[in-house]
Amino acid sequence: MKRKVAMAVLIVMLAVTCMSMTCACNEKKPSEVEIEIINGATGKIIEQDSIVELSEVKTPIQVKIKDSKSGKYLSDGDLRDKTLEESISIKVYRLWERNYKEEIGTQGDLPIEQDGVVESNYYQIDVAFESRPDDTAEEDFKRKYESKMETVRFYSGKDWKGTDYFKLEFEQSQSRSDDWICTPEKPEDYGQCIIPIWNIPELRVIVNNAAELEELRNKKEYPFFNEKYAYMATYKAMQKLDEYGEEYFEDKSLLITMQLKGDTNFYPLTKLSVEGDTVTVILAKAKSFNLYPAVLSVKVSVIGVSKKALGNANQLKLEEILY
Secondary structure: OOHHHHHHHHHHHHHHHHHHHHHHOOOOOOOOOEEEEOOOOOEOOOOOOOOEOOOOOOEEEEEEEEEOOOEOOHHHHHHHOOOOOEEEEEEEEEEOHHHHHEEEOHHHHHOOOOOEEEOOOOOEEEOOOOOOOOOOOOHHOOOEEOOEEEEEEEOOOOOOOOOOOOEEEEEEEEEEOOOEEEOOOHHHHHHHHEEEHHOOOOOEEEEEHHHHEEEEEEHOHHHHHHHHHOOHHHHHHHHHHHHHOHHHHEEEEEEEEEEEEEOOOOOOOOEEEEOOEEEEEEEEEOOOOOOOOOEEEEEEEEEEEEEEHHOOOOOEEEEEEOO
16 A cells, blocks of 8 residues: 555656646747848948948948847747837947947948048947837746847948057146146245246147157246256156157157146047047046045146148147046
8 A cells, every 4th residue: 555655656746747847848948049230232241340331321230130040030020019120229339449439329320421520430330139028027028039239340441440540649647736846956046946837828739740849849838848847757758759750740740738637537538530620639538436636737648640630630629528
């Protein structure tokens, strides 16, 4: 009798185990998919870091979603409660220095570049595939196909790639609580060595040749060019300008900026664009939560720019942004 009972219990346990395994097997995982990002003008897939000739008219970015296992391209009939178009979102970015991404509102089209404007020509397309309806909670939706994100980066057909038409040659910051002070030759000349930094004019200049550079360095109103202040970090850094002779200026110009800041977390050079007679230097940094006030400081930046990209620009503008 005991043996019969034990056998019956074993049979029940085996049955329950099999039912559990059957349920688990019937609960299918979402199928994997592949995303193809296509140039609507050519019908070809945009390859990573390839060159794409951009049109002057709107060119749609086409997206195809393929079942990874069967190789079949999905259509509306393969989805539930949402069309294929509704399941796809597209974002386009222009890429700058220091991983700064600038979203471009192309509404699903490839970028259109302005004539006569020099900017980074490195772009990124992000495509997201999500078949779950927006009004359905995650736990209430059984996906037939997985969620997927695909990113592709490309250059447009320009004479430069990305931002290689400009380069931050060097920069230096100098913090002072009040003044810039030199070492006087005589004790009685001490007063002549004090220059309130708020009296120093901010500098925005384009230097196209060695003669212009030498003329700038002879201007006494800028202490960071003045030998009297040789012990200062800023002056010592500016001696690197000795390296820039006629050979350098054959195909490049220098942009030199000096700005007064009340923030020790200085903005780094991120964007540089040229339009008409104006070159705009844009400094960007991530938003910080530093609530402590900083002493007034001076920052000098020296930027090399291709003469071909600079064109006839003779005005230099400086902007700051947070991101």
